Amino acid sequence: MTLPTLDILGIGNAIVDVLAPTDDAFLAARSLAKGGMQLIDTAQAEALYAAMPSGVESSGGSAANTCAVAAALGAKVGFLGKVATDQLGDVFAHDIKATGVHFPTERLAGGAPTARCLILVTPDGQRTMNTFLGACVTFSERDVDAAEVARAKVVYLEGYLFDPPAAQAAFRAAAQAAHAAGRKVAITLSDPFCVGRHREAFRAFVAEEADILFANEAEILALYETDDFEKAAAMAAADVEIAALTRSEKGSIILSGGKRHAVAAQPAQVVDTTGAGDAYAAGFLAAWAKGLPLAEAGRWGSVAAAEVISHYGARPLADLKELVA
Structure with missing residues (x-):
């Protein structure tokens, strides 16, 4: 078996995030x-983009944020x-790539044009997301490069996709390629509404293909009704090797091997909760890819999430290596 040259390969919606403060x-x-x-169409996306205060544009999407x-x-x-x-694809x-x-x-x-997510952040740090999916929904089996999947210790799949x-x-296809290469499969549930729309398919995928499951409290309750x-x-613990369940200010619970x-x-200090779960x-x-204990992996997740919610945007501004050390 060849040794992996990547730690993580994320697969998800490639979206340009536009974040703006509002009320x-x-x-x-x-x-x-x-x-x-909420998902919006082209006309809604253009109207809302025009009405929004000026914001910050960056590559986004849940799994892309996790990767960065x-x-x-x-x-x-x-x-x-x-x-x-x-242009947004550029x-x-x-x-x-710059990350x-x-x-x-x-x-x-x-x-279709490149997807964008128009994120409105209120003074209490809550983010309201309006997503135009555009090109990213055309991602299919043809885009799953088995050689790329086999390069990574874990393939990380975004529930939104x-x-x-x-x-x-x-x-x-990605899960099968990963397991064929002796790699692990991780999935995040992403959103309770997403789970509600595809509960049976999610349950089957988690039980049959996933090794590591990420979910917040609302998502895991939705999955198991x-x-x-x-x-x-x-x-969840019965379905996967590792379940990492986040509970906002209550921290997280990691279940594995009993x-x-x-x-x-x-x-x-909560400024903007965008990307907290992605950062975790x-x-x-x-x-985990470094072989650290699960409790320490959870601590790294908590440190990353805390940094990301302390400012606007889903990408870190402080030196995360320094913070986890």
Whole structure:
């Protein structure tokens, strides 16, 4: 068996994030559910983008954020995701490569434009996401390069990408390529609404293909259709080798091999919760790839999440290597 040359290969929606500060009145005027994520079409995306205050644009998408944060922690990282041959596609490709992430996916020519997520951040730090998926939903089995998958210790799959049927086939292909190469498969559930739309498919994938599961409290309750966290946690632990379950200010619980590790949340001044779960997964996987104990991997995840929520944007501003040390 060949040795891996990457620690993590992320697969997910390649999206350009546009973050802007706003207020509750702006959300109310547009009937936007605060703290939620909704999918929007081209016309809605253009109207909202025009109405938003000026913001910060960067390569985004949940798994792409995880990859960038993991790279900042010193992990060797690659990312597969679909952008178009347009200006925002250029922004995404340049930005993700600048973080040190390998990005080999072929671009979409002559189809939908590059995806963007318009993120409105209110003074309480809540983010309301409005996502136009564009080119990224065309990601399919053809875009899963088995050789790239085999290079990584773990392939990390983003639940948001689970929506289109082509992507579900891509996830299965990636998992099979990973396991054929003796690698691990990690998945994050991403969003309770996402889970609700595809619960049976998610449950089957988690039980049959996943080795490592990331979920927050709302997502894990949605997956196992219960309002009892301990029951859901036990069900997750029965399905996967490692379940890393985050609970905001209550920290996280890591379950593996009949053992339970409780990890405290790191103190943080909450400015913007965008990317907290993505950063946690990045810290966890970067530490796991180094062979560190699970409790320490959880601590790395908590440190990364705390840094990311202390400012606008889903990418770290401080030196994460220094923080985890």
